[in-house]
Amino acid sequence: MTFPVESLTTRGGELCPVCGSVxxxxxxxxxxxxxxxxxxxxxxxxxxxxxxxTSFEPMSYFENAELDRPKWVALLQSLSDRSRVPASVLDIGCGTGAFLEWISGACPGIRCVGIEIDASRGSEARARNPDAAIQMGDAGEILPGSPDRYDLITLWDVFEHVRAPVHLLGELAAHLTPGGSIHIVTIHxxxxxxxxxxxxxxxxxxxxxxxxxxxxxxxxxxxFTRRGLELAAREAGLRIQELWFDRLLRGRMDGHPIVTAATSAVLRIENALGNGLFVNLTLQRSEG
Ligand SMILES: [Zn+2]
Structure with a gap:
């Protein structure tokens, strides 16, 4: 299937923003x-x-960013196992910069770049990461003018916020070094x-x-569904190297304690059965 990715945006309506179907x-x-x-x-x-x-409370979400640390450790371990320790990283939607701060400590000398659409979160990310280049704005607008390439591009809980996900994925593919990878965590x-x-x-x-x-x-x-992610990757010239499911931790939920406890129990059982509310993807260029 081939379609003009530039036209696929989530304005809401009769066209799917992922595959262009009805x-x-x-x-x-x-x-x-x-x-x-x-x-x-x-x-x-x-x-x-x-x-x-939205009824969502974003600041409590960012205060709990450290709960994601096991995911960061697992990603770096996976890259290390394949002798792919990154020398450069671009974090799309870097928030308050918690991941960049962590990886700059875990990989001394790594070149850190972040893009953040929210100015106050971006300012905090800059203060937290004085050696990183934090750019404020929309990644879909910033990246086309940049010649930089990265060994690792990350989107932690960001892909579901993107208006034109396939178009962004194609742009990210163009900013990978040979052998570089994109890591996405999004909702399933x-x-x-x-x-x-x-x-x-x-x-x-x-x-x-x-x-x-x-x-x-x-x-x-x-x-996203798995099929949608597979179609988006193919359209962007990427192949899925790894795909697995994960659950939302209770510490990241807001709402009534009884509701969060029940939801957490359901998610734990589901994850034990091999499915999950989050899908993790590692992508590489198809020809890479
Ligand atoms: Zn679709």
Whole structure:
């Protein structure tokens, strides 16, 4: 399948932002709508276009960034095992710079670059990483003018916020060194928790929308399936080297303690069975 990736954006509507196929209206909330692709199964939202507010509390999320440290350690270990210790890293959506700070300590001398769309978080990342180059703005606009290449490009919980994910992936592929890799962690639509939200919404005749909204928050624009990620990688000239599923840790959840405890238990069981609310991808250029 070939389609103009530049045109695939999550304005919300009849076209899937991942594969370009027809998407159907799947949920209608007062402030935004969700669409489901009939081909790749990815979901998308028009929340950004409509200015819908999220119930999410971003600062508590960034305060807990250190909980992701085991993922950072595992990634570096995986690269080391393949003799791919990075000499340069680009962190897309670097937030307050916690990952860059960690990797600069773990890989002395590594060249660290971050891009962050939120100015206050970017300022904190700069203060935290005086030797790193932190750029403020949209990665999709900054990268095309840059000649720099990186051994490692990371997107930690960022890909689901991107308006044109396939276009960005193609741009990232063009900024890899030979043998370099892209590491993505994003949300997985085929996890049990969003499936429960969808089922409750459907069974209740669209009246019980709260669980569905929580698993499809307004700040997330695209909700990926494995097939959608495979199509996006292929279209961007990348191949999937590794793909595995992970769960959301309870320390990263907000909400009522009983709800978070129940959700955490469901996610733990699901992950033990080989599925998860998060999907991890390591990608390389197809010809690399
Ligand atoms: Zn699709």
């Amino acid at each position: 998407a159907s209206s799947a949920a209608v909330f007062p402030d935004y709508r969700l669409f489901r692709c009939r081909s790749c199964g990815c979901w998308s939202s028009d929340a950004l276009e409509r200015g819908a507010a 639509e085929q996890s049990l928790v969003p499936a429960i939200g969808r089922a409750l919404y459907r069974i209740s005749g669209r009246r019980l929308s709260y669980p569905m909204r929580r698993t499809h928050e307004a700040h997330h624009l695209v909700f």
